[in-house]
Amino acid sequence: MAVRSILHYPEPLLKQISKPVTSFDVALKQLAEDMAETMYGEPGIGLAAPQVGELIRLIVIDCSGKENPPDLIVALNPRIVAKEGSCCEEEGCLSVPEFYANVHRYTKVTMAYQDVDGIEQQREAEGLLAVAMQHEIDHLQGILFVDHLSPLKKSMFRKKYKKLMQQREEA
Numbered sequence: 072m073a074v075r076s077i078l079h080y081p082e083p084l085l086k087q088i089s090k091p092v093t094s095f096d097v098a099l100k101q102l103a104e105d106m107a108e109t110m111y112g113e114p115g116i117g118l119a120a121p122q123v124g125e126l127i128r129l130i131v132i133d134c135s136g137k138e139n140p141p142d143l144i145v146a147l148n149p150r151i152v153a154k155e156g157s158c159c160e161e162e163g164c165l166s167v168p169e170f171y172a173n174v175h176r177y178t179k180v181t182m183a184y185q186d187v188d189g190i191e192q193q194r195e196a197e198g199l200l201a202v203a204m205q206h207e208i209d210h211l212q213g214i215l216f217v218d219h220l221s222p223l224k225k226s227m228f229r230k231k232y233k234k235l236m237q238q239r240e241e242a
């Protein structure tokens with residue numbers, strides 16, 4: 072097991088479309104474990120493979136919170152097969168540290184995916200978990216949550232983020 076380093080906006084790899092997973096081998100299980108360890112270590116509630124520089128359709132999510140037992144979802148080739156309702160909640164991203172913004176999403180979704188053994192699975196979710204699924208699948212299309220902002224909010228983001236990163240360098 073190993074913690075991987077997380078790529079940060081505006082890294083070009085984060086804009087790429089990831090490739091489907093076709094071989095469910097040991098290397099894939101190793102990467103999934105590393106991603107889970109990286110996510111838990113931050114801490115975060117979701118991570119997609121391109122965020123650690125691997126352009127494959129693999130995401131890990133755990134929205135269980137501290138009070139509950141862990142509920143790790145490792146999803147290969149995930150896709151939304153049913154959706155309903157709309158919501159607009161604050162999101163963040165490990166690749167866009169210290170910036171948060173409201174994003175429009177579906178309230179309730181069903182995600183179909185393959186598990187690490189290649190077995191087809193489905194999971195229905197609402198609330199935070201449903202948002203996490205949509206956010207992580209976006210990463211596989213090269214989309215970040217800030218890409219959902221209006222042009223005005225996005226330009227405000229760019230300015231604010233530049234300042235945040237300068238402050239980080241000075242610190």
Ligand code: QAP
Binds near residue numbers: 113164167
């Ligand atoms: C995606 O996000 C997500 O800026 C996962 O300084 C977002 O784990 C799922 C994090 C919203 C559901 C709702 C962000 C940690 C973690 C930061 C994350 C930071 C430290 C974000």
Ligand code: CO
Binds near residue numbers: 163164165166206
């Ligand atoms: Co993210």
